[in-house]
Amino acid sequence: MTKDSKPELAARRAFLVKLAGAASCAGAAVGAATLGLTPAVSAKTAPAADGGSFPTKDYDWTKHQWGFGVDATKCIGCLRCVEACKRENDVPANAHQFRTWVERYVHLEGEDQVRIDSQQDPVNIAASGSEKTFRFANRYKDAKVYKAFFVPKLCNHCTHPACVQVCPVGATYKSEDGVVLIDHDYCIGCRYCVQACPYGARYFDEERGVSDKCTWCYHRITKGLQPACVEVCPVGARIFGDQKDKESPISLFIRNNRVQVLRPESGNAPNVFYVGIDKEVN
Amino acid sequence: MHFAPYTGWVYPNETVFEWSVLIAVYPYITGLVAGAFTVSSLYQVFGFERLRPVAHLALLTSLSFMVFVPTPLLLHLGHPERAFNATITPHLTSAMAMFGFFASFYVALLIVEGWFANRPFIVEQAQTRTDLLGRFYRLLTLGSYDVSPHTMHFDKKWIFALAVIGIPAAHGLHGYVGFMYGSLKSREWWSSDLMPVIFLFSAIISGVALLVVLYVASCKLRRIPVDAACVKGLAYTIWAFIMVAIVLEALAFANLVYKGREGIDTILQYVTGPLLVPYFLLQFAIGMVLPLLWLSYMIWRGTTGKALIVGVTVCACLVLFSVFMMRWNVVIGGQEISKTGKGLLSYHMPFWGKEGALMAILLTTAPLGLLYVLTRLFPPWADDAAHAHG
Numbered sequence: 310m311t312k313d314s315k316p317e318l319a320a321r322r323a324f325l326v327k328l329a330g331a332a333s334c335a336g337a338a339v340g341a342a343t344l345g346l347t348p349a350v351s352a353k354t355a356p357a358a359d360g361g362s363f364p365t366k367d368y369d370w371t372k373h374q375w376g377f378g379v380d381a382t383k384c385i386g387c388l389r390c391v392e393a394c395k396r397e398n399d400v401p402a403n404a405h406q407f408r409t410w411v412e413r414y415v416h417l418e419g420e421d422q423v424r425i426d427s428q429q430d431p432v433n434i435a436a437s438g439s440e441k442t443f444r445f446a447n448r449y450k451d452a453k454v455y456k457a458f459f460v461p462k463l464c465n466h467c468t469h470p471a472c473v474q475v476c477p478v479g480a481t482y483k484s485e486d487g488v489v490l491i492d493h494d495y496c497i498g499c500r501y502c503v504q505a506c507p508y509g510a511r512y513f514d515e516e517r518g519v520s521d522k523c524t525w526c527y528h529r530i531t532k533g534l535q536p537a538c539v540e541v542c543p544v545g546a547r548i549f550g551d552q553k554d555k556e557s558p559i560s561l562f563i564r565n566n567r568v569q570v571l572r573p574e575s576g577n578a579p580n581v582f583y584v585g586i587d588k589e590v591n
Numbered sequence: 592m593h594f595a596p597y598t599g600w601v602y603p604n605e606t607v608f609e610w611s612v613l614i615a616v617y618p619y620i621t622g623l624v625a626g627a628f629t630v631s632s633l634y635q636v637f638g639f640e641r642l643r644p645v646a647h648l649a650l651l652t653s654l655s656f657m658v659f660v661p662t663p664l665l666l667h668l669g670h671p672e673r674a675f676n677a678t679i680t681p682h683l684t685s686a687m688a689m690f691g692f693f694a695s696f697y698v699a700l701l702i703v704e705g706w707f708a709n710r711p712f713i714v715e716q717a718q719t720r721t722d723l724l725g726r727f728y729r730l731l732t733l734g735s736y737d738v739s740p741h742t743m744h745f746d747k748k749w750i751f752a753l754a755v756i757g758i759p760a761a762h763g764l765h766g767y768v769g770f771m772y773g774s775l776k777s778r779e780w781w782s783s784d785l786m787p788v789i790f791l792f793s794a795i796i797s798g799v800a801l802l803v804v805l806y807v808a809s810c811k812l813r814r815i816p817v818d819a820a821c822v823k824g825l826a827y828t829i830w831a832f833i834m835v836a837i838v839l840e841a842l843a844f845a846n847l848v849y850k851g852r853e854g855i856d857t858i859l860q861y862v863t864g865p866l867l868v869p870y871f872l873l874q875f876a877i878g879m880v881l882p883l884l885w886l887s888y889m890i891w892r893g894t895t896g897k898a899l900i901v902g903v904t905v906c907a908c909l910v911l912f913s914v915f916m917m918r919w920n921v922v923i924g925g926q927e928i929s930k931t932g933k934g935l936l937s938y939h940m941p942f943w944g945k946e947g948a949l950m951a952i953l954l955t956t957a958p959l960g961l962l963y964v965l966t967r968l969f970p971p972w973a974d975d976a977a978h979a980h981g
Contacts, residue, residue, distance in 0.1 A: 405594045405607055406604055407603050410603050426600070427603050471777065474684045474685065475775070476682050477676075477677040477682055477688040477690070478676040478682055495673070495676060497671075497676055498668045498669015499667070500610065501771075503609045504610065504777060504926075505777055507776065507777040508602070508930075509602025509604045509930050510604070512604040513609055513669065514669075515592055518668075518670050519669055520669075591931065591932070
């Protein structure tokens with residue numbers, strides 16, 4: 310994601326181009342100066358036409374309202390989503406920083422407290438053999454499991470995102486299509502957003518000096534593709550689509566299920582909708 | 592990259608501590624600024640005559656520390672070269688965005704007030720010195736050599752006005768730092784309406800305590816007797832504010848426990864475990880209650896002379912330590928309690944590196960170096976007849 314992806318900036322450039330044109334009419338001296346400016350500005354917008362660009366050409370973010378569903382009753386904890394996300398989005402190759410992760414909740418017979426673990430657990434890291442691939446250790450094979458389930462987690466792309474509220478420079482923002490994005494060219498790396506997110510969905514990329522988090526694979530969805538995690542899920546536990554399309558997978562998911570969101574009391578109004586999670590999940 | 596060890600259940604991304612010791616140093620330094628300015632104002636605005644020996648020193652101290660306030664933040668940023676983005680294009684909903692404006696305004700205020708307060712000295716030096724420093728002072732006069740009683744009266748009005756504006760500015764700046772933590776709903780340990788006021792009162796006691804130490808040390812270095820009345824005045828100030836500080840912190844903690852919202856079990860496990868020593872013992876018992884009792888005893892017994900000076904100075908050192916522990920327990924403590932409310936993490940502070948212990952010590956003590964230079968250029972000593980002003 311770059312600053313250049315913002316439509317406002319495109320409008321600003323268009324304005325500059327117009328300004329340059331007007332100025333060139335005004336006189337030879339001014340015109341000569343602006344001639345230097347015009348190609349430079351045009352050059353920056355030019356790649357939008359060649360397909361490999363971002364944002365996608367002709368994508369209109371006012372025509373979509375993206376939403377995400379998680380059916381925890383289907384998740385088998387294979388973690389293909391986590392690995393796909395890491396590769397697709399260049400997420401640091403370690404077991405401590407994620408755009409998406411999966412939590413395991415296990416109630417053992419005779420215990421009051423639920424046991425929760427995820428990819429950063431040393432036992433799971435040992436089971437994976439490296440911090441580049443992920444798997445859940447079979448740690449409860451000899452125990453009597455009373456109840457167990459997996460919960461995929463990711464950025465909730467909240468309607469009232471606390472991260473956007475606290476960003477001192479506006480580098481993280483809510484797009485028209487409902488996705489919370491980060492302008493990595495503008496982020497100052499203060500990490501206030503990381504602190505403000507109640508869901509632990511953000512991390513700080515040391516190498517790039519900026520905050521990062523899930524974008525629902527914005528570079529894919531604006532091309533009509535599914536987010537990488539949704540694409541690779543073998544059981545359809547992750548559902549994604551346009552809420553403006555009443556027949557889209559996400560609209561049907563919300564219509565046909567009693568869905569809930571995480572930490573509704575926070576007032577953030579998340580846009581990841583869950584089915585099949587238990588009272589301990591937050 | 593260091594991954595924090597944890598117990599219980601924490602979100603994977605939480606295992607990297609994002610706010611280091613430098614973010615504890617930042618409110619500590621800001622607090623010292625606000626506290627030192629309070630002392631200056633008590634003399635300039637409220638006419639506390641016995642604080643005259645430290646009034647100008649307080650102003651210079653405030654300025655010296657204020658200059659260093661942004662340094663821990665700049666060292667912490669992933670892109671310090673973009674720091675001005677927050678000032679050029681502030682995102683107005685962010686509690687952090689206004690920092691640049693508040694801080695700049697306050698630095699400007701301190702410089703202007705300092706200029707007025709030191710003008711007679713600057714003019715005198717500009718007229719008598721012929722060396723390079725003379726040029727420096729001549730430049731600082733800004734072309735105004737008039738030190739007639741009429742002009743001095745005019746200057747005093749300005750000093751008074753700036754000191755009056757400075758009170759809300761200094762305290763607003765620090766209350767605002769507290770708001771940056773208190774307004775976050777993601778962490779139960781931070782999310783308190785009392786946080787800005789707690790920060791403010793602890794800031795005041797830390798600044799007054801710093802002045803006790805600086806004043807006594809400067810007297811020793813200059814081999815002049817310590818003004819016991821002045822030290823007693825500062826002791827009264829600490830005494831009054833420390834009481835409020837203790838009550839506020841206790842109320843905030845009682846509120847947290849009494850409300851007993853989600854995650855309170857983990858918080859209690861934390862405060863009675865890893866936080867027992869830094870919070871209850873170091874910050875409260877040794878850093879606040881002990882000085883309060885000791886100061887109360889000295890006031891009650893009418894202690895004076897060397898016993899008073901030693902007693903108040905030791906109490907001031909304890910208060911300085913306590914307030915740092917308060918910043919630590921808020922900033923680091925807040926992150927050691929997981930957002931899940933079901934787990935605890937432990938912060939590892941490296942010694943070296945740009946966010947290590949050594950850097951934290953350097954940044955906290957660097958303002959003293961600047962203060963030394965400023966006291967050489969603009970002697971703030973009220974006892975020195977040649978330099979007495981204000």
